[in-house]
Amino acid sequence: MEIEDPRPIPEPVVLPPPKTEPAWDRAAVAEMELALRVRKLDLWYGAKQALFGIDLDVPKNTVMSLIGPSGCGKSTLLRSLNRMNDLIDGVRIQGQVLLGDQDLYDPKVDVIELRKRMGMVFQKSNPFPKSIYENVAYGLRIHGVKDTRVLDETVERSLVGAGLWDEVKDRLKDSALGLSGGQQQRLCIARALAVKPEVILMDEPCSALDPIATGRVEELIFELKKDFTIVIVTHNMQQAARVSDFTGFFWLGKLIEVGLTKQLFTNPTQRTTEDYITGRFG
C-alpha cells in the first residue's frame, strides 16, 4: 500500500565544490609531474658529511616543506638545490639533483642561468640598500634588461604577485630599508619572482616576522603555488602543516621521512618523526 505524501519532494541541494585542494593519495602523487628530483645526494663540508643519501621528489606546483632540528642539514640541502654551496670552500657533493631533466651538477651547466631558474628567499629579509623599484628590477638588470617599459611591467607584476603593490605603489623610489620587516620579506619574494623562476626556495622566510606578516606570507605561498613550485624550510611545524602539501623530516643529515603533510603530521611512520613533531625530542 502506498501512502500519498502531500509534501512536495525537495530539490536535491547541490553543494559547491570544496575550496581546498583535493586530497592526493599515493596513486595520484605518483602520477604528478616532478619539478625537482634529488637522487642519492651526499654532501661534505670538508671532512664532515652533512647530507647522507638524500632522495626527494618535489612535484610541480606544490609546496614541499622541510622540517627538522637545527643543524640537521635543511639549509644545506636547500642551498645545494641552487648551488649556493659552490661558494663555500671545501664543499664536496655526490649524487644528482634534477631540475626538470637537467642535472644541476653536470659540469656543463651554467650556474648563473640555473640560479635564475631557482629563486631564493632567505631567513633574514635582505633587501639591497636601494629603492624598492631597483630591488625588484635587480634581477632583470643583471641579466641585461634595459627597456624601461619591460622593467616597469615586471616590477608591478612581481609586486602584485607578492601582495605588496598596494602598499608601496606610491613610494617605489623610496629606500627598501624603510619598509617593515614583513614588507621587506615580501619585497624579497617579489625580487625572486621578477626573474620568473621555476622553483622558489625559501629558508625560514617567516622566522623574523610577526603572526600577521607571517599570515600574509603564508597566503602568498598559497597563491604562488599556482605558478611556481616551492620548497620551504621552516622550524614552525604549524606553518609547515598550514602551507605545505608535502613535508620532509630531516635528522642528522638524513631525510628520515617524507610524505603528504597531512599524513606526516597526523600519523608519521617513523618514531623519530613522531618524537620530533610532538616535541618529545631529547
Next chain:
Amino acid sequence: MSVLMIVTLVVFIGAKGLGYFWPQAIVQFETAQGPVMGEISDREPAHENEPERLQLRVANRDLYGQDFRWFQADEVKNPKLVADAVLVERLEYGAFIGWIRAVQEDGKVIAEGPGALPGVEQRLPKAHSLRSRIHAIEKGEVGDLNASLEGIRLDRRRLKSAPDEAKGKALDAKELDLKARYQQVSERLDELRKESQRVTVILETVDGQRKEQSIGSLIRVLPVNSMSTLSKLKVYMSRLWEFVAEDPRESNTEGGIFPAIFGTVMMVLMMSLVVVPCGVVAALYLREYAKDGWLVRATRVAVNNLAGVPSIVFGVFGLGFFVYTLGGSIDQIFYSDRLPTPTYGTGSIIWASLTLALLTVPVVIVSTEEALASVPRNQREASLAMGATKWQTLWKIVLPGAAPGILTGLILAMARGAGEVAPLMLTGVVKLAPSMPLDGTFPFLHLDRKFMHLGFHIYDVGFQSPNSEAAKPMVFMTALLLLAVVVLLNFAAINLRRRLRARMGGSTF
C-alpha cells in the same frame, strides 16, 4: 678630549695669527736718540735685573734697515698717538710709518699738507687698476707669447735633425710675427708703467727722512690713529682677503698665499684621484679574489708596514723612482727635444701626488677591506642567488655598500696627505712657483709644474725667511689656513659619506 685639543690648537694659532691683520695704533715716543714712531708689537716683562722691554715695529725697512726695534721701557718717554700719522703698505720694503707730505704729478706738487692724504686716497684706485692691468698683460699676453716662442724654438731644434725648407720658412715667418707682437705688447707695457710712475708721493718719517715713491707701489694708506673701528674692520677684511687670494710678495713674507692653498688642494685632490682606485682595487683583490696563501699574507704584512715607514723615506723613493726613473724615462721618450732641460724628470705636482698616494694607500686599503667585510653577507648571497655573477655582485652591491667605508679611508688618507711636507720637499714643492699647475694656457693642466704647498710655506716663511720677525704672524696664519683646508676637505668627504649613507637608508658602519 680630542675636540678640546683641536679647539685649543685652533684658538691658539688663531689668536697668534688673526691679530696680525688688525690695524694697530701708531705710537710716538721720545728717546735719547730722538723721536721714534711705530706699532708696539711685543712686550717683555721685567725679570731679575732686566727692566721691561718693548718691541716697536718701526717699519721703513728701506730707510732703517730693519722693521723692528727693541727699547727698554725706561728709555722711551711721552708716548703719544699722532693723529695724522699713516701706515703705508707698499709693494716693496714692507710698510712705511710716518706722514704723507705731498702728492706730485710729473714733478709738480698737486696736493700738500693736510690735503696730501685725501689726494693720495683719491688717486689710489686708479693706480690700482693700472697696476692690475699691467699685471694681467704680463701674466697673460706676455706669457702666451713666451710660450709660443718657446714652441718655435723647439720646432727649430726638431727641424735641425730633419731639415725641411718650407717648414723652416713658415717658422721664420711665425717667429717674426710673434716678435712684432711682442714688441707691441712691451711698448704698451712701457706706456702703462710710465703712466703709473707719473704720480708720486712724498713720505716723511718721524726723524725727518723723506722719500719719494710712485703711487703705483702703494697698496693701502691708513691713517690708523684717526680711523673708526668700522673702517678698521674693513681694512682687516680686505687684508684677510688679500692674504687668502693673492700671490706672495717679498720672498713670501708679505702678500697672500693663494698659490700655496691652490697647490695644496690640487695636490690632495690628485692624490685622492690616484689613491682611491688603487687602494680599492688592491683591497678588492685581497679580500674578494685572492686565495688565502703566503702571497696574500705577505701583501698584508707589506701594507701594514708601509703605513709605518717614515714619510721622508717615501720622499726619497719618490725622488728616486718617480722623478728620476719614471720622469727621466718619460723625458727620454716624449720630450727628448727639450733635453737637457727636464720636463717630467724633475720634481712636479704629479710626482708629489703619486708619492703621497703611495704614502696613504695603506690607509685606504685597510679601511676598504674593513668596509668590504662589513657589507652583509646575506646581501651578497641574495645577489648571487638571483643569478648575478661575482663581478656584478661586487660592482652593484658590495662596492656601493662599502662606499661610506671607502670614503672614511679617503678622509684619513687626505688628512694624512695634506699634512705631509717632508716627502714633498724632495718631489716637487717650491717656495715660489712661477705659475700654477692649473691655468688658462693650453693644456690647462700642467702636471709637470712645480707647486707651492701650505705646509712647506710655513717652513719656508718661518725658518728660511730673511725677515723672520715680520713673518711670524704669517706662519701662524698659514698654519691656520692649512688646518682650515684640511678640515674643509674632510668635511666635503664626510658630507659625501653622510649623503651616501642616507641614500642607503641608514645602514650603519
Next chain:
Amino acid sequence: MTERHFDTELKCMKDGLMAMAIQVEEMIDLAIVVITKQSDAQAEQVVELDRIVDAQEVRLDCACIDLLGLRAPFATDLRFLAGCLKIIPQLERIGDHCKNIGRRGLILNRQAQVLNPDYFEKMGQAVCGMVCDSVEAFLKGDVDLANRVIKADDLVDELHHQIFGELLRQMIKDPLCIERASHLIIVNKDFERIADHATNICEEVLYILEGVNVKHPYLHQDPHD
C-alpha cells in the same frame, strides 16, 4: 625522549576519562541489577549517577578543546585528543542508555517478570565486559584487546536477537504482557546500543594507536591508506 608538561596534561585527560568510564561501568552494573532483581533503589541510583556522568562529559570536553587549541598537538598527541573527543560522548551515551534502563526499571518493577532474568544477566554481563575491555584497551593502549572487543560485539548481537525472539514469543503467547515485553524490547535495544558504543570506543582506540580508521570496513575509500 624528554618529559613534557604536555604529557602531564594528557595524563590528566586520561585519568578524567578513566573516572568517567568507572562511573559508566558502575551504571551498567546497576542497570543489570535493576532489570534482573527488580530493585527500585538501584534504579533511582542509576538515574542519579547519569547527572554526574553528564557533568564529567562537559568538563572533559572543555579540557580536550583547551588542549587542542593551546598545544596544537601533532601525531599521537593529536590522535589521542581527537580520540578522547570522540570517546567522551560515547561514554556519555552509554550513561544515557543506563539511565533509560533505570527509568524503565521503575515501571517494570511494579509488575511480574516476563522473562527469565538469566537472559538479561547474560546480556548485561557481556555488554559490561565489552565496555570494561574497551576502556582497558584505551587506558593500556592494547590493540589486541580492542580488536577482541570489536569481535565480541557479534555475541551481543546474537544475545540481542535471542532476547528479542523470546520476548516476541511471550507476547504472542500472552497478549497481556505486551506492554511489559515492549519495555523490555527497548531495554534489550539499550544494552545492544551500549555494546555498539563500546565497539566505537575500540575503533577510536585503534585510530589513536595505529592511525588507521577501521570504521565501516565496507567503505573502501580511505583517505590515508
